[in-house]
Amino acid sequence: MVLLKQLLQGRRPRLPLHLPAHGRGRALAPALAQLLRQIPGSWDLPELPEIGGPLESEGAVAESQAAIAQLLGAQRCWYGVNGASGLLQAGLLALAQPGERVLLPRNLHRSLLHGCLLGQLEPVLFDLPFDPVSGLWLPPSPEHLDAVLRAALAQAPLAAVVLVSPSYQGCVGDLVALVALAQRQGVPVLLDEAHGAHLGLDPRLPPSGLSTGADLVVQSLQKAAGGLAQSAVLLQGSGSGVDPARIERALLWLQTSSPSALLLASAEASLQHLHSAKGRRQLARALTCGERLRQRLVACGFQLLETQDPLRLSWICAADGINGLEADAWLMERGVIAELPEPGCLTFCLGLRPPRRLLRLLPAVLEQLRQELGGAGARSFSRPPLPLVASPELPLGEAWRAKSEAVPLDQAAGRLAAEPLCPYPPGIPLLISGERIDGPRAAWLQEQRRLWPQQIADTVKVVIA
Structure with missing residues (x-):
């Protein structure tokens, strides 16, 4: 029972900054928390007439x-x-x-x-x-x-x-x-x-x-x-x-x-x-914490993504010459779990009740990370060569079910993609099934492969003509 053991005895990180937004139960809706304290399984009910x-x-x-x-x-x-x-x-x-x-x-x-x-x-x-x-x-x-x-x-x-x-x-x-x-x-x-x-x-x-x-x-x-x-x-x-x-x-x-x-x-x-008065007060406190954290990190010289939600904090680690996926691995070893690592950015979800030690710990840990992994010079990203609007040449259903083969990236130009191609997290599709792999996109993929060899495969699945 590996999964049950993990859930029962799983580690408790220092800073869990990931979803769900209830923060491992800290911000569960009170009525829901009360329900979960009832006899285990008593709430596991079918569509009884009174429930529907x-x-x-x-x-x-x-x-x-x-x-x-x-x-x-x-x-x-x-x-x-x-x-x-x-x-x-x-x-x-x-x-x-x-x-x-x-x-x-x-x-x-x-x-x-x-x-x-x-x-x-x-x-x-x-x-x-x-x-x-x-x-x-x-x-x-x-x-x-x-x-x-x-x-x-x-x-x-x-x-x-x-x-x-x-x-x-x-x-x-x-x-x-x-x-x-x-x-x-x-x-x-x-x-x-x-x-x-x-x-x-x-x-x-x-x-x-x-x-x-x-x-x-x-x-x-x-x-x-x-x-x-x-x-x-x-x-x-x-x-x-x-x-x-x-x-x-x-x-x-x-x-x-x-x-x-x-x-x-x-x-x-x-x-x-x-939507209750109590819930809005809880949200307001969380937003204030997020604003204070942002101010503290900016004062320390961290470049952050401009967002409209203070509960999401995205550090542009590429500005410090740091790969976000490597930064994520470094943080996880130290009990700080981000929600979304990407090559140029690391996103933290503060949740509706941010951890108490957040304002003190996260800036200190990120500064240590920057000292150990930074210094390579700022990285920038080239825009993927995508058309303004595009539809697959082969109907999506046909392409999804078609026979396919994996070909090297340098041989993919002109072929039809057999599956969505997402170069790295969070899964934005550069290509979807049935789209033509044109020359500019094939060349862009090869360049990304050179820059991010651990995140981009050296082959791509294409439809067998």
Whole structure:
């Protein structure tokens, strides 16, 4: 029983700065923590008549979803128990019919590609602004999205557009303008707000996706709301004209018929607490801690990514000549666990109740890391040569199922990618299945292989013609 042993006797790190946002239980919603103190397993119940489920019209779950919709200002609300991933897929399939085109950003979550495959949809991927200092994609400006929409609609109609906000690192675009741009073109918006359940609840934070007019909004409740992993919520905007029956049909396809009562309770408890006066005070304290930590690190000379969420702190380690993946390994040996390592950046999630020793320990540990691993000179990143908008030449489903072979990078130009190609974390696809590996992208990959030999394979899978 290796897994049970690990969970029962696992190490307790000095600074756990990773998800879930409840910080190993410190910031669990109080009602959820109380439930977990009951007789073990007493809450593991089926869809009894008095409980019901997310798609039932009667029972406690239906009443809870209606109450949460009213609390958040949504038209409808559905809980999910297989994470934001399953709800993103359901939202996509509710908006688009087989054969239709959906506009997706290159920083999409891979579940959306899987949703396109399941729904027989044509993905149209659009490029994003790029930061050469950190090596990260940034939110699109309204001007950028306007150009994207014009280019995509010039080819054929779109059934939906997906926006990601906040990003993993806490970057938020001008959602009011972005959503309005899409909707003026008659294109409904599915917002991946997995990392933003707390937005709009404090003056220091950007507005929530619901308040910007998005048609469908998906939130992961373990990432910013003090819920358990896999608990999530799909919200329909108050002005959305999407037929709820289409949403529920997609949920029926993609959600389990035996949802965990514990995870459903997690969705309710975490949202109610986050939006309560006590929850807002807890959030305010965490935000203040994040702002103080940022000020302290900047005073020490650390270059940080400009974000709109103080609970996400991204150190641009490339500015100190440090590989983020090597820095992550160094930190883990010392009991400091970051959420997301990348070649040029290391992201820490402070959670809703940051560790007590955070302000004292993290600056000191990062300074020691910089002294030991730094000194190689600042690194910069070259922009991937991506078209503004692009669709796979071979339908996604055909490419996914086609016979494939691995070929050396220097022989890949001109071939069709057999699987998504994500050069290094966090998995932004340079190519998706069915896309042509053009000369510039093949050359860029070879150069990245030279720079990051441990992160980029020397072969790529291509479709056998």
